[in-house]
Amino acid sequence: MERQLAAILYADVAGYSRLTGLDEEETHRKLDAGLNLLTDVIAAHDGRKLHEAGDAILAEFKSVTTAVTAALEFQRQMSEQNAAVAEEERLNFRIGVNLGEVIHDRDDIYGDGVNLAARIQELAEPGGVCVSGAVYEQIVGKTDQVFDDLGHRKLKNIAQSVRVYQARIADLQSSDEDHPGWPYITSAKKTPLATGGCLCRGVRFETWDEPILVGYCHCKFCQLATGAPLNAFVVYKKTAVRFLGDEPKIYKSSLIAVRGFCGNCGTALFTTHYAPDEADYFSMRLATMDNPADFPPTVHYGVESQIPWLDINDDLPRMRATDDPGLQKRWIAVGLPDPSDQLP
Known part of the structure; x- marks a missing residue:
């Protein structure tokens, strides 16, 4: 043989x-x-x-x-x-x-x-x-x-x-097909690509396009907001997300970001930046997706805050939050080149 x-x-x-x-x-x-x-x-x-x-x-x-x-x-x-x-x-x-x-x-x-x-x-x-x-x-x-x-x-x-x-x-796909994407829902795509929601199901959401990024965030803000050693997230353009049911409550978690959550059960739903200008994306909590297994993370973010006893046993890329020029630009714009100054 x-x-x-x-x-x-x-x-x-x-x-x-x-x-x-x-x-x-x-x-x-x-x-x-x-x-x-x-x-x-x-x-x-x-x-x-x-x-x-x-x-x-x-x-x-x-x-x-x-x-x-x-x-x-x-x-x-x-x-x-x-x-x-x-x-x-x-x-x-x-x-x-x-x-x-x-x-x-x-x-x-x-x-x-x-x-x-x-x-x-x-x-x-x-x-x-x-x-x-x-x-x-x-x-x-x-x-x-x-x-x-x-x-x-x-x-x-x-x-x-x-x-x-x-x-x-x-x-x-054939270029003759209509391009899907909410709010431009076409005859070619009448069902969302993915759905999700909170624990009590009072807040539901649909996504109408592929995610921009899927990853883990180890930053201190996410640790405190989720009560977990890291936050798994999936990023979508705002125009690709539609919320249904109850309106998410908003918490201003920092000088540059707000976090959305269910006002009834408290489930954390998303983060988005608003300063110095409004971001065009939602960073959704990955575990709120109905089928989270369909969204494997591709990067570790904010690894400078990784908790020592949390082992990373994969070979995904690792990035410090301080190495993100877009994020640093936002912090500098509000006078906080070192965002840790804002943490409790």
Whole structure:
């Protein structure tokens, strides 16, 4: 048996059983067309399709770059074909790409590298592409495609957590589709991308766009405001957030920031800056999201205030609050170059 390093592509249809239940014959026709298209794209990029298993395809490439390029091209072509199809009737593939050692035997490949590609595929959005950290390291700077860091993920039957990146889904969608985003709610997107709220559910919110940033904050202000050693946050443009139900109460937590909370149960909801000018974003408390697991943090912020007994066991970037020029500009504008002077 021969072992060698290979770029592995694994593609599977999202929600195939549901589509079959709607229209079995039409779904099979769409599946056949999709598998044929993917086979052609793989061959056009010097890849080798190894086998099909129902609605899935496994392929290998000698080059990581060509494997990712093939995956992106296929998803763009599928998006164009789906543009004229009702959203609930669209056949979408998820694709995972991994770089790993494989065993060649009986005209097929085996090994953890293959299993990992299949698990990474499961994390992709329908119509999307996810890649492992090993793949991302090889393609960064070689493609114009933007990839979002999904953080380290624990995958089924994979011993070690794996860092995963996802191609920004908007870049893969047909340009003919309406651009979603509240308050510009269009026929292309009538449901929010994410929802959340407080403990008593008196305050609810919806988000209509992708977050700007997801991370941890260790600063003293967040520690005091949350009563926790750190604050997990997700940042959205204000125009992408809509509050429902009770109006959040506002507490002026510093000379430059206010914090929103539920007036009934006290749940902390968001922070935003107001001085010397109003910020255009909300830093939402990550744990108030209905599905916080969908938003893995990508950075540690304010690490100069990290509590010593709190261990950080990941390799996410770490940033001091004093190294944030935008934040420092706000503090200087209100005459506090050292914001710790304001702490109790």
